Amino acid sequence: MKQAVDKAEGKPAAAEDRYPLRSVGRALDVLQALGANSGKGMGVGEIAEAIGVSRSTAFTLLQTMVARGFVSDVRIGGARLYRLGLALVHLGDLAVAEMGITQVATPILQQLTDATQLTSRLAVLDDGYAVAIGRVDAPGPFRMTASLGRRELPHCSSVGKSLLCRLPEPQILAILARLGMPKRTEHTLTSPETLLADLREVARRGYSFDNEEDNLGVVCVGSAVFDRSGAAVAAISVTSMRLERSDTDLHHLGAVVRAFADRISHLLGGPAHSALPPLA
Amino acid sequence: MKQAVDKAEGKPAAAEDRYPLRSVGRALDVLQALGANSGKGMGVGEIAEAIGVSRSTAFTLLQTMVARGFVSDVRIGGARLYRLGLALVHLGDLAVAEMGITQVATPILQQLTDATQLTSRLAVLDDGYAVAIGRVDAPGPFRMTASLGRRELPHCSSVGKSLLCRLPEPQILAILARLGMPKRTEHTLTSPETLLADLREVARRGYSFDNEEDNLGVVCVGSAVFDRSGAAVAAISVTSMRLERSDTDLHHLGAVVRAFADRISHLLGGPAHSALPPLA
DNA sequence: GCTATTGTTCGGCTATACAGAACAATGTTC
C-alpha cells in the first residue's frame, strides 16, 4: 500500500506534497480516502493505513469530522464504519450553485437528454482540468457513471476540448505540459500537435468529439458555452456507448449539441457559435 | 468578536465545542463560513474574522485547502477571493450516491414533478435532522430555494414528519428534546403533544403536511419511503407556494405523493403504506 | 505622493497533535 517513507531523514525539506498544515492535510486525506472507497465504508484501522498514520491519529481526525457532520459513522455491532457525511452534500451543492451557469443550463440539459435519449453533462475548466458540475441522466437502465466534480484530463474529453479550443495556443500548450497527455486508450491523442489540429477543427465547426479516447466503447459529443465576454465558460456534452451511427450522423448530433449550447450561451447573454469571430 | 475565553482555567474541561484537533476544526469552519457567504466569496481578513483567528492563520488554512481543491481562489487585482472548491462537489456527489436510495428515487421524483408541476425533494434522517439528498426543480420561472444537504428541523418540515412518524414515541421525544422545537412561524407546532398528535395522523393516512410551519407562504406535502426492513429510510415531498386549493385537493395531492413514495419503496423491496401494520 | 487596506512571509513561543502502549469491547475459533 504505502510504505512509511523515510521518517527521520534529516531535513531535506523536500516533501513537496507536505501541505502547510499537516493535520488539515490529513483530514482532507481522510475525506478523499473515504471518497475512494465510496459505498463500502471504512474502519479506523483501514483509514489509518490508507493515509499512513497511527490508529489513534486517524481516530482523532475522524472524531473531529464526525462532530461536524463531514463524516458520518455507523456502528455495526462492535465495529464502526465511517463514510462521507452529509455536510459535504450541502457544501458541494453550494459550490455548484456559485457557478450560476448551472441554474440556467440544467433545464436545457434536460431538454437535450429528452431529445437525444443520452446522458448529458455540463462542465467547467478548473485549473486546466475539465470538471462536471451538472448532469442529467439518460432514461432507461443504462446508467453511465458520470460523476460530478471529478477532475478529468482535457485532452481526452469532449468537454475538455470544447473548453480549450478557443484559448490562445501558448496557454493550451502550458496546460497540456502541466497535466500531461497520458494514453488512455489506443485512440487517445498523445501529442500536442495532433491535439492542436483537432482543436482547430473543433473551433471551426463548434462541436467536439471524444472518439473512445478516454474509455473504449464510450463516445462523447460536446460544444462550448459562452458568456457575455465571449469566453468559453463551460461546455456541454452527450455521452453514449459506442455509436453505430455513420460519421454523417455523428456530425448531425454535433450540430444538435451545438444548438443547445448556443441556447445556454444566449441565456447567459453570450454569442452563438455562428456569431463568433474566426480563430486568430 | 470572540474573546480568548479564559485560557488557563485549571481544567473544567468544559469547552464542549472544542474539537480534538483545533486546526482541523478551524479548517471546517472556513468551509462553512465560505458556504454561509456562498456566491459572494471572501477575502483572507474576512475569513479570519469570521472564524476568530489571525490573518496569518487563516491564510495558512486556506493555502492548504486551495492546494487540494477544497477551496478555490480567484485573484482579482491585488485582492484574492476565496470560494468553495470543486473537490467538494465530487465528495458531495459521492456522499449522495452512497445512499443508494437516490439512484432509484431520482427518476420517480422527476415523474412526480412532471405530474404535479411542483419542486420535489428526497430527504433522509441524519442525527435527528431531515436532510435533503435529492431534488428535482419545478419547471418555470418559480425557483424554490431547495438546497441540498442542509440540516432542517424535523418538527416543521413535511419530510421530517414523515421520517419521524413511525419511530417509537420515546425516540421521537428524545429527538425533539435534543433539537428543540423553535417557533418558525405562527403555524409552527411548538409542543411535543401537538406534534405527536399530528404525527399519529401522518402515520395513519400516509402523508404529511407542512402548512406554512417553516416559512410563511410555503406549503409542503410529504410521504415516507420504506426499505426491506420496513423502516422509513427516506421521505419525499413536493413544495409549493401558498396553495389556494381546498383541503380536499390538498388531501388528494397527499395521496398522489404517497403513491409515488410507495413506488420508490417498491423498488427498494419495501412495503407500500397500505401494507404497513397499524401503529403500535 | 502618501495613506489605508489588502495579501504574504518570517520567527519564536507554546500548546497541540502525534505515536505507542494500555485498555475495553466485540467476534471468532477451537
Added chain:
DNA sequence: GAACATTGTTCTGTATAGCCGAACAATAGC
C-alpha cells in the same frame, strides 16, 4: 465456553507543528 484475535477507544509524554504578532509587499484610494 475459554482463549485468542481484531477492532475501537483512552491515556500520557514529548517533539514539533501551528499559532500569533510584527514586518514586508503590493494595490487601491485620496
